[in-house]
Amino acid sequence: MELDLLVSNFQKKDEKAFEKLYNMYSNSMHGVIYNIVRDHEIAEEVMQDVFIKAWHKADTYNSSKGRFFTWILNIARNAAIDKTRSKAFKNSGKNLNAEFFVDILETSENLNDKMDAIGIGTYVKALGEKCKAIIEYLYFKGFTQKETSEELDIPLGTIKTRNRNCIKDLRAMVLE
Amino acid sequence: MDIKAYIESGVLELFVAGQLTDQENKEIQELMLKHPEILQEVLEIESAIIKLSSAMSPGDTKHLLQLIKDKLQIGGKDVKVVSIEKARYNWLTYTGWAAALIVGAGLLWTMNQNQQLEVKVSDAEIEKAYLEVQIEDAKTDLAVKENLLNVLRDRNIISVPLGGQGDFANSYAKVYWNKSDNSIYLDAQGLPDAPEGKVWQVWSLTLNPLTPTSLGTIDNFNSDDNKIFNIANANESQAFGITLEPAGGSQTPTMDQLHTLGVVSQP
Numbered sequence: 001m002e003l004d005l006l007v008s009n010f011q012k013k014d015e016k017a018f019e020k021l022y023n024m025y026s027n028s029m030h031g032v033i034y035n036i037v038r039d040h041e042i043a044e045e046v047m048q049d050v051f052i053k054a055w056h057k058a059d060t061y062n063s064s065k066g067r068f069f070t071w072i073l074n075i076a077r078n079a080a081i082d083k084t085r086s087k088a089f090k091n092s093g094k095n096l097n098a099e100f101f102v103d104i105l106e107t108s109e110n111l112n113d114k115m116d117a118i119g120i121g122t123y124v125k126a127l128g129e130k131c132k133a134i135i136e137y138l139y140f141k142g143f144t145q146k147e148t149s150e151e152l153d154i155p156l157g158t159i160k161t162r163n164r165n166c167i168k169d170l171r172a173m174v175l176e
Numbered sequence: 177m178d179i180k181a182y183i184e185s186g187v188l189e190l191f192v193a194g195q196l197t198d199q200e201n202k203e204i205q206e207l208m209l210k211h212p213e214i215l216q217e218v219l220e221i222e223s224a225i226i227k228l229s230s231a232m233s234p235g236d237t238k239h240l241l242q243l244i245k246d247k248l249q250i251g252g253k254d255v256k257v258v259s260i261e262k263a264r265y266n267w268l269t270y271t272g273w274a275a276a277l278i279v280g281a282g283l284l285w286t287m288n289q290n291q292q293l294e295v296k297v298s299d300a301e302i303e304k305a306y307l308e309v310q311i312e313d314a315k316t317d318l319a320v321k322e323n324l325l326n327v328l329r330d331r332n333i334i335s336v337p338l339g340g341q342g343d344f345a346n347s348y349a350k351v352y353w354n355k356s357d358n359s360i361y362l363d364a365q366g367l368p369d370a371p372e373g374k375v376w377q378v379w380s381l382t383l384n385p386l387t388p389t390s391l392g393t394i395d396n397f398n399s400d401d402n403k404i405f406n407i408a409n410a411n412e413s414q415a416f417g418i419t420l421e422p423a424g425g426s427q428t429p430t431m432d433q434l435h436t437l438g439v440v441s442q443p
Contacts, residue, residue, distance in 0.1 A: 015250050022241055028225075031232030040234055047237060051244045066201045069222050070194040104232045124228065138193045139225055145195055163193075164186030167221055174227040175220060 007068050011058045022051060025069060029076040035101045035140050036080035037089070046083050050076045077142040101136055124173065130154070131166035138163060182207075183217050192221045324361070324404065332356045336416055338438035340366075347435040351416045358410045362418075364394070365403040367435060370420060377421045379429050380413040383439070388417070393425040415439045 009017035029050055034043040054072055061071050083089055102124055124132070133152050137143040138159075149156040190196055191204050208215040327333065338349040348366035353359075362378060370376050378391040391407050394400075419426075420433040 015245075018250075019241065022244070025226070026237040026240070027230035027233045030234070030237045031229035034234045035232050043234060044240060047240055048244050048247065052247055055248055064202045064205050065198060066194060066196070067192060067218070067222060069226065070192055074194050101228070101232050104234070121231070135228070138190070138195060140229065142194070145190070160186035160190060163189045164184065167189045167224060170228060171220055171224040174224050
């Protein structure tokens with residue numbers, strides 16, 4: 001499979017493979033990071049750190065442990081959350097009590113994806129509040145199922161199926 | 177195994193979110209290889225999350241790639257990648273510089289041409305002024321000569337040849353006397369230049385008795401071109417003579433310096 005080859009080349013420090021993976025995932029990671037730090041400059045800074053870390057830690061990835069996307073998503077989330085815990089970040093007085101990712105879609109300044117973002121934003125608004133929260137926690141914040149269930153006051157046993165249905169809705173909206 | 181039920185369980189969504197244990201991850205990885213529907217499902221879940229999160233990106237990330245590569249110190253030595261970047265850069269840069277140089281050279285050339293043309297114009301103007309002066313000179317000359325010719329052709333003119341005298345037999349001169357306007361034209365081409373400190377003096381003579389009357393000295397004799405001099409003469413001259421006198425002229429002619437003499441033949 002092409003992705004496997006790409007990842008394998010990336011692990012061999014192949015620059016072309018690195019570029020391709022960057023092009024595949026950088027926007028996504030940027031969105032995830034920005035959703036957490038809510039600051040353009042810091043998001044760009046963390047973005048660079050994430051891909052630098054991925055390059056250096058490439059050999060720690062193993063496809064039997066999960067998707068490459070999941071692996072790099074994990075690095076990005078952790079790096080962004082670490083950043084928000086840093087003293088400098090706290091001193092900057094950033095207000096992180098913002099809404100879930102949804103508001104970003106409404107104010108996205110990414111011109112390349114503007115139409116996309118507006119379109120997606122319109123649809124995503126239609127997602128149930130619980131769905132937005134579940135997606136936010138599970139994918140973009142890296143909460144465990146247990147933490148998510150406690151945060152949302154949803155029984156742990158139903159998180160899986162609720163999540164399944166939410167992603168189904170999302171897929172219907174963003175994938176044609 | 178009921179693939180459909182497995183998919184519907186929601187475990188694949190958690191797989192993509194990274195919420196499963198190593199053991200569970202490993203199982204799904206193996207199932208994906210065996211069942212394309214499962215792989216397809218995972219790809220679509222992943223794709224939906226990527227699409228959503230990409231829409232959350234606040235700006236383009238393309239420019240960050242180079243920064244990252246710089247920090248990783250890769251790309252600098254990779255001929256393939258750099259050559260593409262560089263080629264574009266170089267092509268633009270070189271074309272830009274080349275265009276600038278061409279324009280610059282063209283400008284210099286034009287300026288140089290302009291300067292040369294200005295010099296030529298100024299040369300031509302000098303030439304023109306010089307030619308105008310020459311034409312003016314020629315016109316003046318012509319006017320003088322026409323005037324002279326008119327004088328000589330005048331019906332009232334009396335022509336008096338002056339022959340060489342004594343030691344000065346080679347000398348000669350001519351007087352054209354216009355009685356109506358009391359002036360003579362002396363053609364003294366047959367006289368040598370006056371030596372230093374000397375001057376030619378012209379005399380009007382009456383013969384009985386011999387009485388010389390000075391018509392004046394020719395101070396500009398040596399510098400004159402055509403040696404024709406217009407001199408006033410109100411006398412009833414019977415003859416004309418020319419003597420060489422000390423500078424300033426004399427009251428009476430020095431007879432041994434009488435170079436030419438001619439008698440007016442009465443009409």
